[in-house]
Amino acid sequence: xxxxxxxxxxxxxxxxxxxxxxxxxxxxxxxxxxxxxxxxxxxxxxxxxxxxxxxxxxxxxxxxxxxxxxxxxxxxxxxxxxxxxxxxxxxxxxxxxxxxxxxxxxxxxxxxxxxxxxxxxxxxxxxxxxxxxxxxxxxxxxxxxxxxxxxxxxxxxxxxxxxxxxxxxxxxxxxxxxxxxxxxxxxxxxxxxxxxxxxxxxxxxxxxxxxxxxxxxxxxxxxxxxxxxxxxxxxxxxxxxxxxxxxxxxxxxxxxxxxxxxxxxxxxxxxxxxxxxxxxxxxxxxxxxxxxxxxxxxxxxxxxxxxxxxxxxxxxxxxxxxxxxxxxxxxxxxxxxxxxxxxxxxxxxxxxxxxxxxxxxxxxxxxxxxxxxxxxxxxxxxxxxxxxxxxxxxxxxxxxxxxxxxxx
Amino acid sequence: xxxxxxxxxxxxxxxxxxxxxxxxxxxxxxxxxxxxxxxxxxxxxxxxxxxxxxxxxxxxxxxxxxxxxxxxxxxxxxxxxxxxxxxxxxxxxxxxxxxxxxxxxxxxxxxxxxxxxxxxxxxx
Numbered sequence: 285x286x287x288x289x290x291x292x293x294x295x296x297x298x299x300x301x302x303x304x305x306x307x308x309x310x311x312x313x314x315x316x317x318x319x320x321x322x323x324x325x326x327x328x329x330x331x332x333x334x335x336x337x338x339x340x341x342x343x344x345x346x347x348x349x350x351x352x353x354x355x356x357x358x359x360x361x362x363x364x365x366x367x368x369x370x371x372x373x374x375x376x377x378x379x380x381x382x383x384x385x386x387x388x389x390x391x392x393x394x395x396x397x398x399x400x401x402x403x404x405x406x407x408x409x410x411x412x413x414x415x416x417x418x419x420x421x422x423x424x425x426x427x428x429x430x431x432x433x434x435x436x437x438x439x440x441x442x443x444x445x446x447x448x449x450x451x452x453x454x455x456x457x458x459x460x461x462x463x464x465x466x467x468x469x470x471x472x473x474x475x476x477x478x479x480x481x482x483x484x485x486x487x488x489x490x491x492x493x494x495x496x497x498x499x500x501x502x503x504x505x506x507x508x509x510x511x512x513x514x515x516x517x518x519x520x521x522x523x524x525x526x527x528x529x530x531x532x533x534x535x536x537x538x539x540x541x542x543x544x545x546x547x548x549x550x551x552x553x554x555x556x557x558x559x560x561x562x563x564x565x566x567x568x569x570x571x572x573x574x575x576x577x578x579x580x581x582x583x584x585x586x587x588x589x590x591x592x593x594x595x596x597x598x599x600x601x602x603x604x605x606x607x608x609x610x611x612x613x614x615x616x617x618x619x620x621x622x623x624x625x626x627x628x629x630x631x632x633x634x635x636x637x638x639x640x641x642x643x644x645x646x647x648x649x650x651x652x653x654x655x656x657x658x659x660x661x662x663x664x665x666x667x668x669x670x671x672x673x674x675x676x677x678x679x680x681x682x683x684x685x686x687x688x689x690x691x692x
Numbered sequence: 693x694x695x696x697x698x699x700x701x702x703x704x705x706x707x708x709x710x711x712x713x714x715x716x717x718x719x720x721x722x723x724x725x726x727x728x729x730x731x732x733x734x735x736x737x738x739x740x741x742x743x744x745x746x747x748x749x750x751x752x753x754x755x756x757x758x759x760x761x762x763x764x765x766x767x768x769x770x771x772x773x774x775x776x777x778x779x780x781x782x783x784x785x786x787x788x789x790x791x792x793x794x795x796x797x798x799x800x801x802x803x804x805x806x807x808x809x810x811x812x813x814x815x816x
Contacts, residue, residue, distance in 0.1 A: 391744075391748055392744065392745050392748055392749065393744065393745075394744055395743070395744030395745075395747055395748055527731075528728075531727040531728075531731075531815070532720065532723055532724055532727060533724045533727050533728045533731075534720070534721070534724045536756055537749070537752045537753075537756070539745070539748065539749035539752055540728060540749075542745070542749075543728065543731055543732060543735075543749065546735055546740065546741055546745075547731055547734075547735065550735070550740040550741075551740055551741060551742060554741060554742065554745060555742070558745075691717070
């Protein structure tokens with residue numbers, strides 16, 4: 285019974301914690317520009333994150349080693365350092381975007397000045413990270429983030445043409461705007477597979493002291509949690525396809541996303557949407573803060589873990605504090621968080637192969653994994669998704685330049 | 693998406709020459725903000741939103757349209773497109789004015805109804 289309860293809690297946390305500001309921005313923009321035509325791409329992104337999260341969780345459980353530890357061991361110091369720097373830059377950009385998203389959501393809720401809310405938001409994050417235990421951080425933000433499900437209700441209330449929605453799950457090529465379509469396809473896969481998710485997932489397995497008995501929990505969390513998290517992505521895109529696409533509205537602000545819940549559901553929809561966005565991006569901000577500290581500690585062999593007292597893991601503690609301060613410094617300069625989000629997602633795509641290939645290699649290594657080495661299905665999916673990741677990594681920057689960042 | 697404004701630092705706002713494609717883009721930005729403003733005004737008029745949200749989001753929309761308004765007002769286009777540019781510039785200014793009114797009175801349902809009518813007309 286306790287195990288079922290643990291799985292349920294983990295799944296709920298994964299649903300609420302899956303969607304971050306990158307998913308929100310790219311799914312809503314894709315729906316507004318292409319209607320439902322890009323829904324099939326979300327399926328690929330969700331499939332990739334399920335495959336690699338399950339793999340890195342299994343590696344962490346069996347070998348006791350999280351992703352950056354594995355990256356350094358497999359790629360060596362030089363290439364590993366490149367992966368670390370790329371991963372940290374993407375983490376930092378993502379964190380800045382999430383912090384900006386927190387302040388924007390708070391501003392839309394309260395009407396208070398943005399910069400004041402930036403300071404309050406970062407202080408609140410710092411206190412939460414310092415005070416709460418790891419599993420409670422994960423669960424509180426995951427559960428309250430579930431209010432994002434209001435977008436699913438909004439999508440249904442907007443009465444989309446369901447046959448058109450269904451046809452969006454069939455891969456297709458548009459008759460025009462092909463480069464912009466490809467740019468959004470890359471962005472959607474990138475948003476679903478941002479590297480911090482696997483850094484955090486694998487380190488979380490160690491934080492929660494999973495043992496081989498928890499391999500079932502790992503699989504259930506990855507498959508069910510991310511599938512249902514992907515459901516939120518579908519909801520955002522369908523909502524935007526039903527409301528913004530017919531009106532020619534091109535979303536460029538977080539308020540537009542909230543409007544998508546307000547129009548069909550009124551004030552309650554607006555408030556649930558803003559609270560959901562606030563907790564989803566706050567959860568993602570915490571994930572990226574920790575990912576930055578985990579990466580440094582695992583790469584350089586420092587003591588790490590939220591379960592340790594700060595005095596027992598001082599460099600790890602200093603690491604997350606520095607991440608938080610740097611993220612704040614970037615966003616307080618006045619950069620637009622939505623633009624930072626677009627950059628962070630596209631650059632994270634470029635860094636993806638360096639994060640994902642070591643996971644695939646170690647999960648295939650019988651000397652590490654013993655009986656829990658990758659099976660046929662995990663290998664087929666792993667290599668297939670790796671090829672896709674490689675292709676989008678090569679295409680991301682050229683497409684960004686070719687399409688003027690999706691503007692066409 | 694406005695990403696290219698940062699990447700290339702060109703083509704958004706300013707007072708240089710406007711290509712037909714840029715003219716079209718700026719007009720689409722104005723149309724998008726007008727349509728979105730109409731949705732917001734409709735919710736204010738029916739008391740289906742909150743004052744902070746209406747005030748902040750209408751302000752954001754104003755800031756989105758201003759660079760397009762400037763580009764349309766001051767940009768140069770080939771002669772045959774100038775009438776289209778002038779019409780788009782007038783429309784952009786009207787959208788900014790309507791959104792600023794909503795921004796100044798986010799809780800006033802009568803103002804919202806008037807703004808809604810204006811923006812619906814401008815976005816059609």
